[in-house]
Amino acid sequence: MKFLLIALTLLLPVLAHASEGEAALPAQNWSFNGLRAGWNKAELYRGYTVATQVCMSCHSFKYITHRDLMRAGFTEAEVKAMAKSMNMDLNAPLLTGLAPADAQETYGKVPPDLSMMNKAREGGADYVHAVLTGFSEDPALIKEHFPDGLPAGAYFNKAFPGHAIAMPPPLQEGAVTYADGTPATVEQMAHDVATFLQWTAEPERFERQRMGVFVLIYLAIFTLLAYLSKRAIWKDVKGH
Ligand code: HEC
Incomplete structure (x- = not known):
């Protein structure tokens, strides 16, 4: 029960983040993400x-x-x-x-x-x-968001919050x-x-990740050593 509660507490922020509707942004395939x-x-x-x-x-x-x-x-x-x-x-x-x-x-x-x-x-x-x-000159789309026309000097953009951006399509x-x-x-x-x-x-993105891998390897070796020494100690105690 206690374990379940802890697991849930740890998971909640992840779940909450996943459901924060960001549907408007089409996710791309990035070379800096993923396994490789x-x-x-x-x-x-x-x-x-x-x-x-x-x-x-x-x-x-x-x-x-x-x-x-x-x-x-x-x-x-x-x-x-x-x-x-x-x-x-x-x-x-x-x-x-x-x-x-x-x-x-x-x-x-x-x-x-x-x-x-x-x-x-x-x-x-x-x-x-x-x-x-995300720039668009589609009059219907623009009218839908700006019935009185785009603000002066602004360009319509599907992704920019408010849809009127001061940057000309670069x-x-x-x-x-x-x-x-x-x-x-x-x-x-x-x-x-x-x-x-x-x-x-x-x-520094991948410098940091490489560091993370070293830490994990270190922890794995440490855990193994701890486990082996525990076994060695208990062996004596139990008198096997
Ligand atoms: C002709 C000038 C100009 C060029 C060239 C230009 N930008 Fe901009 N950019 C702007 C201006 C002005 C803004 C401020 C827009 C606003 O806040 O409405 C802006 C804003 C932005 C923003 C911020 C949007 C936000 O959320 O605040 C991003 C990202 C951006 N530009 C990326 C780029 C990239 C990448 C390039 C090159 C491909 C580029 N811009 C080329 C003028 C330019």
């Missing part, structure tokens, strides 16, 4: 391409430098070449050239820093992907040219840049 999770370098490089060539015209990644990319598996020569192609110092944070005052004037909002975005929003990468692919078919020849569809770019944003939000 890890950072996919090709994907990250494509995401970096979108982030620097598209998003950075408005958004900063203030917690990220080119040197940090070495933690994602890029070599020093690679990150040097990447920084050079952007005319940036290896240790300089990835900052947009758009001044906050100019952004405010043009868009009515200052684009938020994207380094921690995947952690700051419920749904993380699924949410970012949904926002990037991704158009072929907005970038991928070095690996992958066709730059809106879907592909959204997926790649959302993966990149996951990395900027938690570059």
